[in-house]
Amino acid sequence: MKSFKVPTNQKCFHCTAGCCSDVVIELDYPDEFEDFDNIRWYLYHNNVFVYIEEEDGEDAWHVGFKTLCGALNEDYSCGVYAKRPEICREHSPKDCSEYTGPGAEGPRSDYYDAYFSTAEELDAWLIENELPEMVRPEDEKKEVVFESRVVKKKKKIKG
Ligand code: SF4
Ligand code: SF4
Numbered sequence: 001m002k003s004f005k006v007p008t009n010q011k012c013f014h015c016t017a018g019c020c021s022d023v024v025i026e027l028d029y030p031d032e033f034e035d036f037d038n039i040r041w042y043l044y045h046n047n048v049f050v051y052i053e054e055e056d057g058e059d060a061w062h063v064g065f066k067t068l069c070g071a072l073n074e075d076y077s078c079g080v081y082a083k084r085p086e087i088c089r090e091h092s093p094k095d096c097s098e099y100t101g102p103g104a105e106g107p108r109s110d111y112y113d114a115y116f117s118t119a120e121e122l123d124a125w126l127i128e129n130e131l132p133e134m135v136r137p138e139d140e141k142k143e144v145v146f147e148s149r150v151v152k153k154k155k156k157i158k159g
Contacts, residue, residue, distance in 0.1 A: 012093055015076075016076055017072055017076040018096075019088075019091050019096060020068065020069040020071075020072045020076075020078070020088075021066060021067075021068050021069070022049075022064045022065060022066045022067060023064065023065045023067060024062050024063070024064040024065075025062065025063055025064075026060055026061070026062050027039070027050075027061040027062060027063055028061075029059070029060075029061060030061060033133070033134055033136075036122070036126065036131075036134040036135075037136060039061075039063070039116075039122060040119040040122060040123075040136065042063050043116055043117070043118055043119040043121075043122055044119050047065060047066040047067070048063065048064070048065055048066075048117075049063075049064045049066070049115065049116065049117045050062065050063050050064070050115075050116045050122065051064070051112045051113075051114060051115040051116070052112065052113040052114040052115075053111070053112055053113060054113055059113060071084075123135045
């Protein structure tokens with residue numbers, strides 16, 4: 001994991017509380033077609049993203065949902081600071097993926113090994129990483145059935 005140089009006196013000053021703007025859950029490591037198909041399903045939904053990040057020398061996959069915390073105040077402070085959950089207490093700006101302010105070593109994109117906001121981006125990554133068998137092929141049979149139904153319907157109308 002990359003570490004960022006964070007100014008000690010003005011942490012988060014540039015930021016509109018990105019850390020309070022989504023919910024992220026770690027996924028089981030995907031290694032079968034069904035696993036990637038489920039990830040595609042997540043990604044077909046709006047405001048869902050998936051990323052890979054190296055943790056302890058291994059790739060960790062996460063799914064995230066962009067949804068603002070209801071406890072966030074208009075000035076981006078926490079409305080329940082004294083009783084904020086442990087996960088909020090553990091989050092440190094020095095490890096923060098949002099951190100791109102003065103002194104940071106790199107932009108947000110450097111933080112992730114891969115970041116997907118659409119199923120198409122995931123499929124492109126699978127092909128790039130020589131895993132084409134994990135990409136769902138187009139279902140030709142269904143198109144044929146649909147076409148034949150259309151033909152039948154037209155014939156019925158004519159007849
Ligand atoms: S911890 Fe990160 S996301 Fe949260 S306010 Fe600071 S820089 Fe922004
Ligand atoms: S509880 Fe507070 S610190 Fe935690 S996500 Fe909500 S606003 Fe942010």
